[in-house]
Amino acid sequence: MKNTWERTELERAIIVVNEFGQPVNKKSCELTHFIGVLARSGKQCPLYKRWQKVNKSRKKDLLDIIKTKFDIRGDADKWILQSISKKDMSDKNKRNWQKRSLYPLIGKKSYAQIREELKIQLGREPSRVDIFERSFEKADITNNSEAVKQLEQMKELFKELPEGSLNEPGPDDIYA
Incomplete structure (x- = not known):
């Protein structure tokens, strides 16, 4: 994710979303990985709290960070926040994936x-x-x-x- 973190606002990757706010173009995978990095980072995302307890200003800060690296064409905020909230389930998801x-x-x-x-x-x-x-x-x-x-x-x-x-x-x- 080094290239993504180093990206300036002028170099943002374009993300196209569908009517459900889900990213659908080739850069979608990069966005998803970046969201995962943010969600697991103790610095940007408070891992010690349940997502529902994270205050709105912190959630807005996370969206702002993402939008400095990606030019999101459409309304994807709800999808992005849901994606971040699901990252705390990753261990459970890994176990289910193995089954x-x-x-x-x-x-x-x-x-x-x-x-x-x-x-x-x-x-x-x-x-x-x-x-x-x-x-x-x-x-x-x-x-x-x-x-x-x-x-x-x-x-x-x-x-x-x-x-x-x-x-x-x-x-x-x-x-x-």
Whole structure:
């Protein structure tokens, strides 16, 4: 992150966000890593406090630091603050990540980036099945038989939906 820390306001990396405030361009990964560094730094972020107890002026200071290094095109403040708040869960996330049975092939890309790519490619909002498929398949290679099985089940269920119906996210959707 040395290059990011040394960046002046005139050299800020451009970050494009979607309608949910999630970064979606190639520099998104750099922003996410920078947020992680800030969140874990005892100097910028008080690790000894629960995020809810951190005062608003400290949160604004963190946003200001980020905005001196990144030119964020759109309103991403809520997403950034949520990302910082999640960093204190990193140990729990690591343990849960080790228990997974499905292994996505998206590398450092976020699901928001995948969604934006699919939106352009498909000319419509991608379904969660579309995003799942893109996340677990790469150049016609699927790295996990469980992912193949799940994807086949989702596609079969998707075919059974009534014409014109939407598979809205929820506890009983195809993805769940």
